[in-house]
Amino acid sequence: MSDYEDAVAGLAALGERPGGARAALEAVLMVIDQPASTEELAAGLGLGTAVVDELLAELQREYDGYTVKAPGTDADGSPADAGASTAPRGFELRNVAGGWRIYSRAEFADVVGKFVLDGQTARLTQAALETMAVIAYRQPVSRARVSAIRGVNVDSVVRTLVQRGLVEEAGTDPESGSILYRSTSYFLERMGIASLEELPPLSPHLPGLEGIEEFFDAERM
């Protein structure tokens, strides 16, 4: 079967779902963290790149409110004309550095910025600090592993640490395929040390730590 036939079959398969291939592409774009190239998207969706390119362009125009200039929505926020597809959405689809990703619309940068700052403190939470400590001493380490050690889900805390530049991705675990994390040079800077070797050894604080790894690996379900 040719690539072309493959792509046609893929399109037909997605067409049966609500929203079709366009919604499938949207679903992917909504949740990916890293920008994805047309090729990656096409491969994941089982579609041809030409079709994906067309769908991307279509979504992009649609999010921008077509070519029509958006009429100001009523100030009372009435739902009457909410469905009008001529108003731009609050997000946009951008092709950045060879990949596609959905971003919040630039026009709302001040609103979004205020919202982001509202919930933020200049200090790390205790949860973030402990997670940082586990990563620093166990790196490279996956989130699942840190979760197991800390006893709670750490996904959003790790994201905060990445955002803060204290932690970065360090490839994937060859066995599980999950992303590994390590501390950054900015972390060393903030700690006032030159290298990880200067971190105080844990042994005085924690005798008999050796068994812990096996313990947690065995314990997970």
Place this chain on the structure above:
Amino acid sequence: MSDYEDAVAGLAALGERPGGARAALEAVLMVIDQPASTEELAAGLGLGTAVVDELLAELQREYDGYTVKAPGTDADGSPADAGASTAPRGFELRNVAGGWRIYSRAEFADVVGKFVLDGQTARLTQAALETMAVIAYRQPVSRARVSAIRGVNVDSVVRTLVQRGLVEEAGTDPESGSILYRSTSYFLERMGIASLEELPPLSPHLPGLEGIEEFFDAERM
């Protein structure tokens, strides 16, 4: 200036932007990485909670393709009817664990799963599910109590649930001094419900056994 006047002013200010308050809300929803409550969103946007609730409901309906049943989109993905707001989007807005958040639509799980490998959690065992159910419906509850209901020792299962962030400690029983457990908001998130009230009621499963709880309380421990 009153709160009401503040909110009206906020709405008017956002109304001038392309897409208005609705798009501003969408823009904020794009950057949150955990469920945000109506109150948080309202405060961030400078709007009243009633308005935000209405906007959220509106967006939710719109993403689902209004109330109109979505017509199957053309398999060729032609852009002709792409703007029709009757087709559901690839994502949905949901009120989960007391907050709002954007999710990819369940119908595209297979496609999205190819892009989002990380963060997927293993299935719970039957023993873990049963223990989780007892804790969810009887919280706060001691391990001894859960054991009495399940007929087996649940210590290691509870530990696993705590480790996975689905269950947490909730103080100690004033009488027996044993540790009590309750479900977490992460559990609500995983269940896709806004609060514990959304769990199906226990009573239909327990026909004519209204007095049983007191009975067991007296009997055990």
Place this chain on the structure above:
Amino acid sequence: MTEPLTLAGDLPDAGSPSSEDSPTARKGGFEVRLANFTGPFDLLLGLIAKHKLDVTELALATVTDEFIKYIRRLQELGESWALDEASEFLVIAATLLDLKAARLLPAGEVEDEEDVALLEARDLLFARLLQYKAFKQLAAHLGETLESEANRFPRQVALEPHFAALLPELIWRHSPEQFAAVAAKALEPKDTTPPEVGVDHLHGAPVSIKEQAEILGYRLQHGRPLSFRALVADAESTLVVVVRFLALLEMFRDRVIAFEQPAPLSELTVRWTGRPEGWSSDALNDEYDDVPAVPAEASTAPSEDSE
């Protein structure tokens, strides 16, 4: 220490989706396969479902034999059970037996305290079973919901760089030593030791089955058949009598002795049937060593602190 019970019979799992399409009771041998019963109630519900019975008193009496057969099978397979797990199964087996016995007897008036106790035990078991069934149904619902929810992926993307840049400069006041202390605390193994059944309050002199079996073996191997009465004549306490009786059962299982009893309640005679060599009390099942009431230390450090 992951699951309380990992071995289970070839039985439908009541309440789970698979129970719908499971075949009716299989004739012939009772097969033990890897399935997953999560406790005695689970097993009981499984058995009831297998017979397509409703959860009733009658159903309980009907499945008694199978329940007990199942436990026996597990023991034969040498599955090591934690005491509390095994005891839950045994308590329920005992109640079931009572129930069955009560059904076999002619229906009569509730007369003495034993009858009342039996009725209470039956009601309690019945109520507990129904309660467990309710939670099992809810567990199935939780499982389905969690699974279908796993099909939705939340948008949780990293903050766009221009917003991340807005964040205030991080305040970091931890010295490397303080940070190490945080790490040590975070990496510390959580308290995971399962609570154990305390035996400190038991003051009876520890008596080892192995020890008593050795004594009995010595006497029987080197003499004529002896009556049980004679074998326990020198026992200093009831506990020793009981333990010697248990030891005899163990030895009987090892096929080194035989019992003879001409009529019910008449003299019980014990005869050595094993070869003179090739048997030692070490061959006895280890399971009793874990029973707190008969501590393992008893064989090595007899009655040191028992005075």
